[in-house]
Amino acid sequence: xxxxxxxxxxxxxxxxxxxxxxxxxxxxxxxxxxxxxxxxxxxxxxxxxxxxxxxxxxxxxxxxxxxxxxxxxxxxxxxxxxxxxxxxxxxxxxxxxxxxxxxxxxxxxxxxxxxxxxxxxxxxxxxxxxxxxxxxxxxxxxxxxxxxxxxxxxxxxxxxxxxxxxxxxxxxxxxxxxxxxxxxxxxxxxxxxxxxxxxxxxxxxxxxxxxxxxxxxxxxxxxxxxxxxxxxxxxxxxxxxxxxxxxxxxxxxxxxxxxxxxxxxxxxxxxxxxxxxxxxxxxxxxxxxxxxx
Amino acid sequence: xxxxxxxxxxxxxxxxxxxxxxxxxxxxxxxxxxxxxxxxxxxxxxxxxxxxxxxxxxxxxxxxxxxxxxxxxxxxxxxxxxxxxxxxxxxxxxxxxxxxxxxxxxxxxxxxxxxxxxxxxxxxxxxxxxxxxxxxxxxxxxxxxxxxxxxxxxxxxxxxxxxxxxxxxxxxxxxxxxxxxxxxxxxxxxxxxxxxxxxxxxxxxxxxxxxxxxxxxxxxxxxxxxxxxxxxxxxxxxxxxxxxxxxxxxxxxxxxxxxxxxxxxxxxxxxxxxxxxxxxxxxxxxxxxxxxxxxxxxxxxxxxxxxxxxxxxxxxxxxxxxxxxxxxxxxxxxxxxxxxxxxxxxxxxxxxxxxxxxxxxxxxxxxxxxxxxxxxxxxxxxxxxxxxxxxxxxxxxxxxxxxxxxxxxxxxxxxxxxxxxxxxxxxxxxxxxxxxxxxxxxxxxxxxxxxxxxxxxxxxxxxxxxxxxxxxxxxxxxxxxxxxxxxxxxxxxxxxxxxxxxxxxxxxxxxxxxxxxxxxxxxxxxxxxxxxxxxxxxxxxxxxxxxxxxxxxxxxxxxxxxxxxxxxxxxxxxxxxxxxxxxxxxxxxxxxxxxxx
Numbered sequence: 033x034x035x036x037x038x039x040x041x042x043x044x045x046x047x048x049x050x051x052x053x054x055x056x057x058x059x060x061x062x063x064x065x066x067x068x069x070x071x072x073x074x075x076x077x078x079x080x081x082x083x084x085x086x087x088x089x090x091x092x093x094x095x096x097x098x099x100x101x102x103x104x105x106x107x108x109x110x111x112x113x114x115x116x117x118x119x120x121x122x123x124x125x126x127x128x129x130x131x132x133x134x135x136x137x138x139x140x141x142x143x144x145x146x147x148x149x150x151x152x153x154x155x156x157x158x159x160x161x162x163x164x165x166x167x168x169x170x171x172x173x174x175x176x177x178x179x180x181x182x183x184x185x186x187x188x189x190x191x192x193x194x195x196x197x198x199x200x201x202x203x204x205x206x207x208x209x210x211x212x213x214x215x216x217x218x219x220x221x222x223x224x225x226x227x228x229x230x231x232x233x234x235x236x237x238x239x240x241x242x243x244x245x246x247x248x249x250x251x252x253x254x255x256x257x258x259x260x261x262x263x264x265x266x267x268x269x270x271x272x273x274x275x276x277x278x279x280x281x282x283x284x285x286x287x288x289x290x291x292x293x294x295x296x297x298x299x300x301x302x303x304x305x306x307x308x309x310x311x312x313x314x315x316x317x318x319x320x321x322x323x324x325x
Numbered sequence: 326x327x328x329x330x331x332x333x334x335x336x337x338x339x340x341x342x343x344x345x346x347x348x349x350x351x352x353x354x355x356x357x358x359x360x361x362x363x364x365x366x367x368x369x370x371x372x373x374x375x376x377x378x379x380x381x382x383x384x385x386x387x388x389x390x391x392x393x394x395x396x397x398x399x400x401x402x403x404x405x406x407x408x409x410x411x412x413x414x415x416x417x418x419x420x421x422x423x424x425x426x427x428x429x430x431x432x433x434x435x436x437x438x439x440x441x442x443x444x445x446x447x448x449x450x451x452x453x454x455x456x457x458x459x460x461x462x463x464x465x466x467x468x469x470x471x472x473x474x475x476x477x478x479x480x481x482x483x484x485x486x487x488x489x490x491x492x493x494x495x496x497x498x499x500x501x502x503x504x505x506x507x508x509x510x511x512x513x514x515x516x517x518x519x520x521x522x523x524x525x526x527x528x529x530x531x532x533x534x535x536x537x538x539x540x541x542x543x544x545x546x547x548x549x550x551x552x553x554x555x556x557x558x559x560x561x562x563x564x565x566x567x568x569x570x571x572x573x574x575x576x577x578x579x580x581x582x583x584x585x586x587x588x589x590x591x592x593x594x595x596x597x598x599x600x601x602x603x604x605x606x607x608x609x610x611x612x613x614x615x616x617x618x619x620x621x622x623x624x625x626x627x628x629x630x631x632x633x634x635x636x637x638x639x640x641x642x643x644x645x646x647x648x649x650x651x652x653x654x655x656x657x658x659x660x661x662x663x664x665x666x667x668x669x670x671x672x673x674x675x676x677x678x679x680x681x682x683x684x685x686x687x688x689x690x691x692x693x694x695x696x697x698x699x700x701x702x703x704x705x706x707x708x709x710x711x712x713x714x715x716x717x718x719x720x721x722x723x724x725x726x727x728x729x730x731x732x733x734x735x736x737x738x739x740x741x742x743x744x745x746x747x748x749x750x751x752x753x754x755x756x757x758x759x760x761x762x763x764x765x766x767x768x769x770x771x772x773x774x775x776x777x778x779x780x781x782x783x784x785x786x787x788x789x790x791x792x793x794x795x796x797x798x799x800x801x802x803x804x805x806x807x808x809x810x811x812x813x814x815x816x817x818x819x820x821x822x823x824x825x826x827x828x829x830x831x832x833x834x835x836x837x838x839x840x841x842x843x844x845x846x847x848x849x850x851x852x853x854x855x856x857x858x859x860x861x862x863x864x865x866x867x868x869x870x871x872x873x874x875x876x877x878x879x880x881x882x883x884x885x886x887x888x889x890x891x892x893x894x895x896x897x898x899x900x901x902x903x904x905x906x907x908x909x910x911x912x913x914x915x916x917x918x919x920x921x922x
Contacts, residue, residue, distance in 0.1 A: 066434045066437075066438070114620060117624055118623065121623075121627065122378075122433075123380075123433035123434050124433070124434075125623050125627060126434075127380060127382070127434050127437055128571070128572075128575065128619060128620075128622075128623045129619075129620050129623045129624065131382075131619065132616045132618075132619030132623065133616065134616070135565075135568075135612055135615060135616030135619065136612075136613050136615075136616030136617050136619075136620070137616070138609075138612070138616075139609035139610070139611075139612035139616060140609070140613050142608055142609030143607055143608060143609035143610045143613060146608065147609075246609075254441070254442075254445060257438055257441075261435075261438065290453070292449070292452065292453050293449065293453055295449055296446050296450065296453075299442045299443075299445055299446045299449075300446065302442050303427070303439055303442055303443065303446075306427075306428075306435060306438070306442075307430065
């Protein structure tokens with residue numbers, strides 16, 4: 033029984049990881065930038081939800097209506113201001129620029145809001161439902177359902193809409209897409225916006241269950257890197273599955289090995305995946321060599 | 326020592342040394358210690374990250390490992406850190422050996438991600454094994470001043486140690502930059518695959534850089550830990566340290582030996598200033614500025630400060646007096662016309678063709694998924710012959726070259742080169758060393774190196790010394806008629822010259838067999854004529870040549886024999902005249918029923 037409980041906990045945790053990773057992998061797949069500031073976008077959206085609740089009394093689920101558009105705009109802004117001038121620069125320049133933004137944002141928030149741990153006291157967040165002897169926490173169930181929903185919606189969006197098709201085309205072949213007359217810069221900007229908007233939703237959804245503090249994003253983004261590489265860079269479904277796998281690994285190794293070693297376990301998995309199957313579970317073989325220049 | 330170029334930097338370093346010995350304000354001494362220590366650490370990072378272009382963001386792994394190794398040996402076993410430092414270097418070597426081979430398969434940001442993960446793992450382990458490391462509570466190192474402990478009462482001594490460390494790293498950096506290793510690192514930074522096919526074992530070259538870089542980082546870490554006398558996993562293994570090392574190099578000038586020192590002189594005082602003046606009053610604000618600075622540097626001066634000051638520095642030097650009697654000649658030995666290199670390469674009398682087969686290809690096949698790129702191709706080439714390979718687009722010509730030069734492994738069949746089976750050797754650098762040189766259809770010059778340096782990468786395939794390698798390179802440049810452009814950057818020359826450079830580079834590796842992949846594509850008729858003469862010249866010096874070409878008149882007049890490929894199969898083989906009149910060849914090019922048109 034306890035094993036199943038741990039498995040379920042892992043699955044629910046995996047939902048969170050997957051939700052955070054989907055935006056990251058989308059941005060990588062299309063814009064070919066690894067956004068090291070992705071975790072800080074999560075952190076900012078958690079602060080938005082926190083202050084919407086504590087100042088305006090707005091339920092974090094309602095504040096998603098603010099989170100998504102705001103992070104969408106911030107994401108587009110980042111793309112245009114920081115990434116655009118570096119589009120053709122070597123990859124390490126983009127790494128540096130996004131690392132710089134990450135440091136800047138963490139410390140800006142630290143400066144404005146101090147390093148205090150904050151939490152919203154939502155009675156709902158403590159509610160638990162019991163199904164066949166397994167305890168399920170409501171907010172985590174909501175996150176998990178939202179992750180599934182978002183993955184499906186994103187998939188449909190990419191499959192059926194005009195912009196979605198352009199995004200997929202660019203992900204597959206930039207040069208061909210440019211020759212077909214696509215406005216690459218516009219699509220990059222929109223993709224960056226969507227990816228950031230999605231992490232905005234993630235931030236809002238996890239605010240009821242996690243503390244809010246300036247470096248919260250660092251913890252999650254390192255996990256998200258693992259998930260994205262495991263699932264295959266740029267692959268949405270891969271990120272979803274990767275998130276679940278890492279969630280389960282996290283929860284199992286936390287119980288059976290040692291809570292303080294669980295990250296070690298999945299970093300080791302991460303390095304092993306990078307070495308033996310750098311394309312990830314579902315990624316294109318050779319994808320790790322792209323985005324190199 | 327009489328030239329400003331030599332004595333001026335020497336004077337600067339002497340001045341710095343005097344400053345360290347004479348100043349007694351702790352504030353300045355602390356500052357100079359940090360500047361010099363980080364100059365050394367960042368210089369160590371720069372050997373891999375700058376020279377080799379492998380952006381590690383996990384160098385704190387080496388830093389933490391070095392610091393913990395020497396400190397634990399000191400605290401737990403009483404071994405003095407001056408010895409423990411070398412144990413730390415040993416541990417760093419071990420770590421480099423373990424992580425190097427797998428990580429170097431990764432490129433660009435993936436390499437960075439893997440290095441971050443490794444540093445994180447070490448940090449977690451250092452926290453976890455608290456019985457050894459004291460975990461998050463931190464490890465205090467007793468204060469026992471002695472040279473053997475690298476611990477001193479006076480800060481002057483500390484600064485002196487850091488000075489020695491910085492100078493040591495700088496000296497090593499300069500030595501590397503001027504060595505075979507340095508040229509090979511610069512080459513693989515620009516074009517991995519081209520470097521590989523010029524005989525650079527890219528994995529081992531990166532490995533050598535990582536070993537040196539990691540070892541030096543560990544060394545600096547010991548000096549640092551004996552200064553602060555307290556270790557804690559979250560600061561020793563932190564990603565901030567790694568980023569800082571990279572940033573210092575970047576600000577100074579990535580991939581230059583002196584860059585990290587300049588960067589450190591700018592960034593460390595700025596950091597200390599921001600931390601004490603702003604960080605004290607407003608938490609986090611100094612790092613906001615730091616992060617903003619990082620972005621600004623990347624966006625507005627990616628070349629680093631050195632790009633701005635190097636011209637001013639030269640101007641300053643030119644105004645300083647020179648104490649040598651005569652004006653120094655710039656280093657440029659007159660290249661001999663056709664010197665010993667070509668003579669020694671020629672192992673048979675000019676003009677005479679030997680009858681032995683230099684290469685024999687038997688039943689070679691390669692497919693990609695369902696596509697048969699090459700199927701059952703057999704042919705052989707005589708020593709001193711020129712074989713032309715033609716065929717429509719997609720016929721498999723380049724795939725064939727890729728198999729002959731070790732880029733792909735054939736699925737079936739074999740290749741014998743000088744009687745030795747080479748089709749199992751799936752390593753371009755090994756085949757280059759064995760005597761098969763190739764060029765690429767799309768030129769891959771090392772863009773940030775000069776023409777001469779490009780060719781030197783080739784001559785380093787068999788030479789170790791820089792001087793000898795330069796002589797060979799000049800001789801080859803003379804041969805291909807590029808010597809008047811030797812100091813230009815490879816990205817600045819014309820396409821025709823880039824193609825010549827491609828040939829020159831590979832000639833410098835002293836091939837027995839040369840594979841030329843469309844060296845004439847995109848050239849003007851006059852340039853084609855020149856290229857034809859060049860290839861004939863190469864053959865006359867005893868090098869067997871296989872050319873892939875679409876420029877028909879050229880290949881027909883060049884080749885002793887022509888081999889025709891279409892859809893991965895060999896259609897025919899023969900002299901130019903035989904081939905052009907062959908019905909199957911015409912059909913392959915023009916399709917069925919062409920005569921009706």
